[in-house]
Amino acid sequence: MSNIESSLDDGVFEIVLNRPERLNALVPELMTELSDAVAAAAGPEVKAVVLTGSGRGFSTGGDLRAPRPPLEPASRRLRQLYHPAVIELVRLQKPVVAAVNGPVMGAGLSIAAAADIRVASTAAVFAGGFVDVGLAADTGTTFLLSRSMTYADAFHFLSLGQRVDAHEARRIGLVNEVVEPDELLPRAREIARSWAARPGVGIPSVKALLQAVTHNDLEQQLELEARIADVAANHPERARARAAKVEAIRKPGPDA
Known part of the structure; x- marks a missing residue:
């Protein structure tokens, strides 16, 4: 089974993180496939992108149960396995809406934050997760959150290891819209189709x-x-x- 599923429909390219049995926790193979999917989204036939997770979650970040890749120090793992996909998402010259369907934390939060806007289901839960395991924020989290949150809100959220629901995430700037679970993908696709229908550049x-x-x-x-x-x-x-x-x-x- 592929770690990433993608499809194209009338100019809208959909990317789905596809490890539902692990709440789409991140492994090297998924990050590589995500980079490939984002590269495919750069094609001229794509006008907009929807990014979401399969099953009950968006992504709970790095999979702590998976074998650790033989890359040391930690900075090397980040540079080789995590940074490329985030950079490609941010630099993609197509609008991206993340449909956050459930728990999202750690590097998974970075992937969601790399989208241009985020629509969250009321079932979504947001957390940094880094300080809880003795780590600093990584994978671009500090840069990406600062695009939509104030310094004080971002520091409060990350440094206290907060877990916030979708409505609190909306209040502090993490998400743009909150909808019921059965409305999430329809709303994200509606936004993407609206972008795709706009003429020119x-x-x-x-x-x-x-x-x-x-x-x-x-x-x-x-x-x-x-x-x-x-x-x-x-x-x-x-x-x-x-x-x-x-x-x-x-x-x-x-x-x-």
């Missing part, structure tokens, strides 16, 4: 611009917006969308 451009804010000053950001404006304006889908909009405005209504 508007959605990936918004992603690139917001990511650039972390290292640009105002003048640099204005210049980047101006350069991307030229790319967007000259995209063939933008031209077709504009023409259709103009035609709709010109078309007389039923009372004309």
Whole structure:
């Protein structure tokens, strides 16, 4: 059985972490397959991505029961096995929605946080998990959480080893929406289809611009917006969308 399942439907690429018997705990093979799936999502036929877990959980982080790979020190394991997938998810120039269906912690939380937005089921539970086993946060957790949470909320959450439900996660910025379990995948797919239906490069451009804010000053950001404006304006889908909009405005209504 594959550790990752993926499918493409009308521009929406779905990636499923697939170790349900272990609540999708992470092993090296899964991380490698996840990197491969994210690489496939970069193809031109993909417009948006849904990322979720199979069974009752999203991912409980590294599988403590699995044999430890012969990579020492810990930094080497992180660099070779965990970092590539997270980097590829963040750099993917397609919008990604994580559908968090159950427990998510440790490096699994990092994977969810690497998505652009998160929709959580009311069955979801969020935890850092690192300090409970004497570890510092890793796999990009501190960077990724800081994109959506304040410093104080992120420190409070990670340093106290908190476990929070979906509604508290929404309050502190970990997730964007909370829905009932049977509404989770339909809602995530609805968001992805909405992204996929947008013409041109508007959605990936918004992603690139917001990511650039972390290292640009105002003048640099204005210049980047101006350069991307030229790319967007000259995209063939933008031209077709504009023409259709103009035609709709010109078309007389039923009372004309």
